[in-house]
Amino acid sequence: MLRILDDRTGEPVPAAPARRGLTRIEAYASGLDPTALRVLLTADLLSRALELSGTPVWTILTAPRRHAELRTAATTLAIRPFEHDRDLASGLGEAQAIHVTAEPATAFGGGPVLRVAPVEWAGGPGEWAREPTAEGAGTPGASGRPAPGEGSGRGSGQSGEDAPGRVSGATARPTPHPALPPLLLADPEALRLALLAVPRGEAVRLDPGRLDDAAGWLGRWRGAVAGWARRPSRPVPEGVRGRLRSAWEDDLDLPGVLEVLRDVENDPELPDGARFETFVYADRLLALDLARDLGKLA
Structure with missing residues (x-):
């Protein structure tokens, strides 16, 4: 059984009800930035994992702005399409909702909250202009420390003798996501x-x-x-x-x-x-x- 860490309580909880009822996964993205992409990717992975265990899922995207561009970016990342009607799941007998977000676990409805840590892009100046928030501040980023897992140990993409040779020549191509590098x-x-x-x-x-x-x-x-x-x-x-x-x-x-x-x-x-x-x-x-x-x- 898939268990996830509920950010509300800090305790692991089942990601699907015992009777395998429909589970709604709602991704919350505050804007179009790398952290938002990680939120959408996490919602996609949760959906795939639940479906592999036989649980029906319904995925929703909630975003105050750049909604269409977030959907386009999600398609680019092989993230399954989000549904358009957030109320339909209730009519289909929804048993649980899971909220996927990079924000604190407050102001959400019932159901566990899956918290995603931020992503910082360090690709050089001028490649990504951070979107302003409603208050005019920059989009929250990571702490700036090296990514956890770099070097050795579990969680590092590749390190030491496992690391593949770098492949060069990947060129930037036109993208429909102007807020992303x-x-x-x-x-x-x-x-x-x-x-x-x-x-x-x-x-x-x-x-x-x-x-x-x-x-x-x-x-x-x-x-x-x-x-x-x-x-x-x-x-x-x-x-x-x-x-x-x-x-x-x-x-x-x-x-x-x-x-x-x-x-x-x-x-x-x-x-x-x-x-x-x-x-x-x-x-x-x-x-x-x-x-x-x-x-x-x-």
Whole structure:
């Protein structure tokens, strides 16, 4: 059973009612900025995890401004579309609501609050003009310290001998998100992976180098998946499946899921067909398009 940390109480609670009733997930974004993208991504991951466990979900986006642009940015990041009618879920027999936000857990209706730590973009001056708030202050950012998990230990995207070689040449392309730096969405899956690699409750400091590292990591995995697909298929080992589910059902521990995939990649005892099926299975949650290179010539 998926359990999440309720920011109201600081205690873990079930993310779905015992009777598997419809769960509404409501994402709150105060503006168009990297922290808002992390909120939307977290809502998407929660939705996917609940659906994998058989719970029907209904996702809603609440934003005071830039609503259409937030939806466009979400599509770019492979986030499933948000519903337009916030009241329809109640008519369908809604059993619980979960609020996903970067704001303090106040002024929300009933249901647990999933708190997301902020994201800071450190890509250089002039690349992102922070949106003013209603009071005229800048959009809240991270503390400015290096992203948690950098160096070594769990939660780091890649570090030490695990780190892939950097892939250069990712060029910024025109983007429909004027409040966001173009480079931030130049490789959406790399951005998605960079955010997944850090625990949701820890601040993230993104920069071009970190996105480059994520792109290299992603490229290596896609190449490996394409190679494993040429071997006879084998089922996902039950022990591996259990580790994956235990990770994502523990407050959406996505760094833990990535750690399991690294172990599968490097385990010499696993047949390639089992590696392939494991990565495809995990990608139902991660949505990193890990099988994208299937059929490409080596």
